[in-house]
Amino acid sequence: MAATTTLGFVLPTGLSPRRGGFRVSLIRCSASPLTTNSTASGLVEKPWNTYDARLVLEDGSIWPAKSFGAPGTRIAELVFNTSLTGYQEILTDPSYAGQFVLMTNPQIGNTGVNLDDEESEQCFLAGLVIRSLSISTSNWRCTKTLADYLTERNLMGVYDLDTRAITRRLREEGSLNGVLSTEQTKTDEELLHMSRSWDIVGIDLISDVSCKSPYEWVNKTDPEWDFNSASRDGASYRVIAYDFGIKHNILRRLSSYGCQITVVPSTFPASEALKMNPDGILFSNGPGDPSAVPYAVETVKELLGKAPVYGICMGHQLLGQALGGKTFKMKFGHHGGNHPVRNNRTGQVEISAQNHNYAVDPASLPGGVEVTHVNLNDGSCAGLSFPEMNVMSLQYHPEASPGPHDSDNAFKEFIELMKRSKQSS
Numbered sequence: 001m002a003a004t005t006t007l008g009f010v011l012p013t014g015l016s017p018r019r020g021g022f023r024v025s026l027i028r029c030s031a032s033p034l035t036t037n038s039t040a041s042g043l044v045e046k047p048w049n050t051y052d053a054r055l056v057l058e059d060g061s062i063w064p065a066k067s068f069g070a071p072g073t074r075i076a077e078l079v080f081n082t083s084l085t086g087y088q089e090i091l092t093d094p095s096y097a098g099q100f101v102l103m104t105n106p107q108i109g110n111t112g113v114n115l116d117d118e119e120s121e122q123c124f125l126a127g128l129v130i131r132s133l134s135i136s137t138s139n140w141r142c143t144k145t146l147a148d149y150l151t152e153r154n155l156m157g158v159y160d161l162d163t164r165a166i167t168r169r170l171r172e173e174g175s176l177n178g179v180l181s182t183e184q185t186k187t188d189e190e191l192l193h194m195s196r197s198w199d200i201v202g203i204d205l206i207s208d209v210s211c212k213s214p215y216e217w218v219n220k221t222d223p224e225w226d227f228n229s230a231s232r233d234g235a236s237y238r239v240i241a242y243d244f245g246i247k248h249n250i251l252r253r254l255s256s257y258g259c260q261i262t263v264v265p266s267t268f269p270a271s272e273a274l275k276m277n278p279d280g281i282l283f284s285n286g287p288g289d290p291s292a293v294p295y296a297v298e299t300v301k302e303l304l305g306k307a308p309v310y311g312i313c314m315g316h317q318l319l320g321q322a323l324g325g326k327t328f329k330m331k332f333g334h335h336g337g338n339h340p341v342r343n344n345r346t347g348q349v350e351i352s353a354q355n356h357n358y359a360v361d362p363a364s365l366p367g368g369v370e371v372t373h374v375n376l377n378d379g380s381c382a383g384l385s386f387p388e389m390n391v392m393s394l395q396y397h398p399e400a401s402p403g404p405h406d407s408d409n410a411f412k413e414f415i416e417l418m419k420r421s422k423q424s425s
């Protein structure tokens, strides 16, 4: 059985499809290398060791690549991110657990990595896929190269793939599962079989990335980088932050806005949280399918109406479910730093940082729940409010990191919500 393609040659296979709609044949897709090991071309020698790798997607396409990170074989869902900068924040965003991130920006690695731009202490994503790795690293904050960083963290990274062709494929077919491998002993058929026998849907990815015990968070945004400080009145609010895979910049922004924060694990009982007498509760971002973590939805339900609550991304989806709504998997999601969002209350448009594959279905929400924000690219629900219970939530990332700061005001709105609730009690 063979499929015709203009991309390359076809390998016949006898594999049967895991889910409908895909051709089963393996199709080798090649991209002309942008880099060379030879100095004869006038280019300098690459300062990292390369070896052959393959990305095999569940639709049967095979993408030969060069590895610049850890060796091995990993399985994950492939998503593309359109951010031009901020690859280090993306690498350390725990919401990418279970996913390979393909950067559409063709050259990555130019600024290396530094200790300040980490969004968590670990990289939880399964691997980085790029077109070209910058041959030189130059930035005053840089402490090491991207290649060394990935290798030290045992993280796979590959380059020299046609990332534009893969992105078009993801936009047409939707997010695809795939296998990245540097192991030459594994056949294409084996890797295809692996990619088709796994699914990110229905897996609890939160428990692997959440903290194991409560801790206090005190760091603010460094004064050198802080902004929007004029309207802060110096009041202090006690916030419990549920860690479903929390990004540090959410905590830094809350702290800069005057919050004293206790971060608690995803399984922390609601009754214990209430004993701490919080002024507000934050439900954080986090990886994977919100329907795979019913225990978290139950916790959110128990806390609704007991204190003002603020949900960000996964937190927003869990709130949507706790309020009686449904979430669904999007075709290829939103991952980037330039998503226009309309605030329905003010009519203003914010350019936002986004990273999600699931969304709340507004039609499933009960009366009284207001859709406050809409993604203008596709009209999907980007924010909710349920004033009766002091609930607010955003599907995207007001903390940015990386991304524009247009939505930072949402932290101020949470402060106002806590302030009003305190005054009325």
Ligand SMILES: NC(=O)CC[C@H](N)C(=O)O
Pocket (backbone or CB within 6 Å): 095, 284, 285, 286, 287, 288, 289, 290, 312, 313, 314, 315, 355, 356, 357, 358, 359
């Ligand atoms: N950044 C996030 O919190 C992601 C939320 C959820 N895991 C999704 O993919 O939709």
